[in-house]
Amino acid sequence: MEPHRRIADNGSAPNLNLAGVADSVSQLNGHRPAAMDSDAFHAAAQRILTTVNTVIDGKSDAAKLALTVLLAQGHLLVEDVPGVGKTLLAKTLARTIDCTVNRIQFTPDLLPSDVTGVSIYNQASRLFEFRPGAVFANIVIGDEINRASAKTQSALLECMEEHQVTVDGTSYKLDEPFMVVATQNPIEMEGTYPLPEAQRDRFMARISMGYPDKDAEIEMLETHQAVSPLANVSPVVTAADVAGMIATVQQVYVSGPVKEYTVSLGRATRESPLLRLGASPRSLLQLLRAAKATAALDGRDFVLPDDVGDVAEAVLAHRIILDRKAAGAGETPHSVLHGILSRLPVPQAAPGHPTPAAAAAGSRNR
């Protein structure tokens, strides 16, 4: 065991595949990335979205949400029928950023070690060396994640939550930024392993691509005939830029009323008679992070209740479980969340009568 560990400790000593990446990553890991200023943030975000939109027609919302999740340091689950561009979205987003991208095609025979990496015996050095798996990249595309067995899926768990991989008792840090974009097909369920709740909870947001509208589809047929649109995509931001953007998002201010709103939204899902399982505290944390990224993308340095409401369905819908009766009545998580949002009072502080939180903030300010 000793030799293993020693080599593992030198784990940053890279193998051939990851050489270049490791260099760039090590620059980032050394210090905390500086927050990007507003103009640069906006320009970078605009470049990414424009590029994505040239590839995927008529899906600007999905593109924006994907970027939001990236900037909020979350993971994205894209769920839809085959052939609507799930994988294309993930690949495009990955391509626009000058960072490492790995793609894992999940199949029933995929093993956990294929994902995380494995220690192999180097006959030359007569030592066990760690060979990083596909998860060692800035953006990991997990295609058809529900086709893999449960144990392979759960191999992703640790990576996603803790941004590290532990093999043979040794932990290896993953690169920053790190994002898993998984796709899954809800239609063809035969021979699949649906994601368990615990794992679903690790995805910050789930989006459905949906079919493009008529014009967008016509345009798609026109432009994508000859050559793959991905071919023309070149990176527009660096990984360091993205790290800076993430730092910027982290500094977005959340006021008391917004926190109050978020918490009351969570409580409302827990108290709703239509739901068997409401939003967890972790999901509220992720909701707020997504809201911060939304606010930053919108050019603000503070979060509005609107931001929370905008991402609430994407963030919460895959975490809540409908009551059996409600499901029988034709409710969907989206419809229930929509109903809750439309009834949830926005904290309205009349001037002169601030809410306790606002008053506290105000007094602190003074």
Added chain:
Amino acid sequence: MTIAPARPTNAGHQALGGPGMPAGRTGPGAYPWAIAAAISLAVCGAALSLNGVLRGWNWYWAAMTTVLVVGFTLAALRSVRAQPLLVTAGGFVALVGVLTLTFFRSSSFLWVVPTGATLPDLDRLIQRASETVLAETAPVAPNTGIVMVVCAVLGLAVILVDALAVPLGMPAASGTGLLALLVVPAMIKPQSVGVWSFVGTAAGYLLILACSQWFAPDGRLQGGSARSPGLMRRAVLTGAVALAATLVLPLAIPGFDSGTFPQGSRLNPWGASTGLNPMITLGNSLRTPDGSGRITYATNSPAPLYLRSVTVDNFDGDSWGPDDRPGSRVPLDGRIDPGYPVLTDEQVRLVTAIDAGSFTSPYLPVPYAPETVNGLGGQWTWDPATLSIKGTDTTTRRQEYLVTSAVPKLSAALLAQSSGPVRGIPDLFTRIPGNVPDIVRSTAQTVAGGAGTPYQKALAIQKYLRSSEFTYSLQSPVQGGYDGNGLSVLADFLQQKSGYCIHYASAMAVMARLEGIPSRIAVGYAPGRLTGATVTVAGQGTLPEYEADARDAHAWPELYFQGLGWVPFEPTPSRGVVPDYATETSAPSVAESLGNNDGLIPDTAPVPSTTPSATAQAVPGSGGGSAGDGAQPMPWLLGTAGALGLALLAAAPHLVRAGTRSRRLHPKRPDLAVPLAWSELRDLGTDYGLPPGDSETPRAYAARFRSALLGEPDGMDQDAHGAVASLTSAFEHHRYGRPGGGGFRVGGLHPRQVHGSAPGQGSGPVHADPAVQDIPAGIATVEASLRANAPLARRWAASWLPPSVTRRLGLLIGAPFRAAGRAIRQKGRAGARFGPRRPTSEGRATAGASRASVQPAAGGPFTPAPDDGGGRAGGR
């Protein structure tokens, strides 16, 4: 565990109540004394206005003593840091003490402690006060009873004002206590409240406000708004403007100073016709615009017939009233005997059929001097001294009766002969009342002193009163403050030389007594008008029917002549008919034309000429002329006042809305400008039919507002769209942005459209950092745009019946009901919680909740119990 949720609210109450507790905790200093002085000043000022409700000023010292003692007892208690409840209780004790000292000294212990013997005294005084209130009109004589009640009320007012201003912390509301005091004179007095009283009250009230603000015993006041330097100046300015407006406004608007409201004495629910004291109700009866209490009668008397119901013979005291003499009354079952010898042989017998109709009074109107009355229902008695007939258990309402009466056939010659000394009538009618005002004495001396016989004296007095010096007016006594009766009223009347029958009659009666002629005042009805109908009376054939109503109510003097009995005179100009015997002998044409018999009942020939002309003159004269002068503007004034009031009422929502807006657009603290402007925008939306929803974020509401209420964003309404967008953005910054506004920003300074931005930020320039000072202009632009885009009805409603105001009003009105509903629900829940089955389910919920925090899925079905105290308590 189950009461755990209730505890915080309790604590919160105490915490809220804490700062409102007495100033004593932090050292009261001069505050209690200052506010006591202010309150005393205000109440004493308000009490000034009661002069005129009570006659004279003698009562004022008692009132002032009470106010000062109570006020400064409160201050003293507060300065030794007593509990607020104790302070108020002390105020009551002081009030009782000072009242005892002032009014019940004899029956008290140590002058200030009331004893058992005080109670009967108190009862007596209250009885007296209630009699005064019931039976007299303002100004009433300041008898002990009414003064005690006034003092007690003033003392209570001090305690009330103090309680509102200090422990309850609502100094502004203390004005209601003062207002309650001012309402009485405003309703009753012709001069309304009066300038000095108003100034005193207003000054005291302003001082109360000033003290409350300056010393700010209430922590909330001090913390909430720092005292800005210009406050004093502003307060003084505002106060001065308000004061000036209240003084100038009545001059500009008719109806406030010309005795319109003093007619409020007509509000007297004891009305014109219960006849508790006919002397009192007479003036009010005369002033009724429509005749009520209509009496019809048919008589064979060729002369105008006076119907008499009661007499007043005791001129002592401050207020005159009929003396019923219940002890000496005789049941009405036989012939009525006048009780004095009538020497003349020529008695004229009259038959009169009277239908009292809706006239309601215990006193029966009959022509003098009744001999028999037939057809009455119920028990009736008559007074041998005055021949007035009174029901013991019944009233005149719906009575129809036939009266036979007899009067001596009088003539001037007969009266002139009757110069002998008066004998055989009670001393009562000759007694000269004490404290007759000098003016009455001197006038009587001047007018009648030179005459020889009683008849000449009477004629001289009557001539004097009917001279052109005197004018008949129903209004001037009211305006002059001497409406009513009594000797002091008489003095005022002789000075003002204007009044109505009661004044003339009493003047003549009192002056006659001073000249040695027995006299009394008869109260009843002057001759009425012919209705044109006829009534058939058995034995008399058909008789013409007359009608009289409240406007014909009348009083006249009756003088006693030895051998002739009681002889009526008519000193009131333009009312009634002067009897022939009482007309001036110096008017030969009249005397001659009436022939030699000169009787009260003239021959048939002159009657047609006299009666119609007299009645024709009398009625229009009374109804149209004199009453018209005073009363004609009355409906107009009332109408104006009513219209003004209605207009004010109708404009109230508009005014409230305008006030709210100006307050919001010109806030005292600049940091509140944005949220206040946002509230204004929401209210504007509400006014134009787009109330914001509870679950609507500012941005979503702004988007809805712009799409629903404003026109095209690129068209004429571009400015309005821009204003809404910038205000929304500014409000979001204020509400959700980094406090202080500085520090890090993400593109916050630069208006920009991020592709696919949040809904609502559609188009139009969005200034994230707007010029806050442009808010009023922006709101004005938005409103102009709203008006341009709204239909007429909506525009009108937004201006005059703004839903934002009416909704708030509705909420306010509904609040008690909602609170009650909540309380009932809570009670229901509490009951259910302590029910027998509940603990087990609660235990389950607790277990579930605690497990749920570890592993959400394991919690089992979450019951939909939003406010389940048990669940929450368990989770903690």
